[in-house]
Amino acid sequence: xxxxxxxxxxxxxxxxxxxxxxxxxxxxxxxxxxxxxxxxxxxxxxxxxxxxxxxxxxxxxxxxxxx
Numbered sequence: 001x002x003x004x005x006x007x008x009x010x011x012x013x014x015x016x017x018x019x020x021x022x023x024x025x026x027x028x029x030x031x032x033x034x035x036x037x038x039x040x041x042x043x044x045x046x047x048x049x050x051x052x053x054x055x056x057x058x059x060x061x062x063x064x065x066x067x
Contacts, residue, residue, distance in 0.1 A: 004033055004041030013044055021047075029054055 007018040007025075014021070021042070024030045030050045032040045 002043050002045075004035060005044055006039070006041065010042045010044055010047055014047075024051075 005013075007021040011018040011021045021030070022040075025032050025040070025042075030042065030047045032042050035041050
């Protein structure tokens with residue numbers, strides 16, 4: 001069984017804010033699961049694979065996530 005993490009936990013692993021993780025989910029860059037309590041959860045390995053598969057484009061601030 002895969003371990004599902006909150007947006008805050010994924011953000012801590014990727015060294016960024018939880019708002020960025022949730023924004024990526026809304027934009028469809030990463031996928032999320034819904035646990036039995038209807039909370040959004042993320043599989044860290046899947047998130048990393050999805051981000052690695054996407055072409056990296058600079059954000060408006062010119063910062064590109066590195067992991």
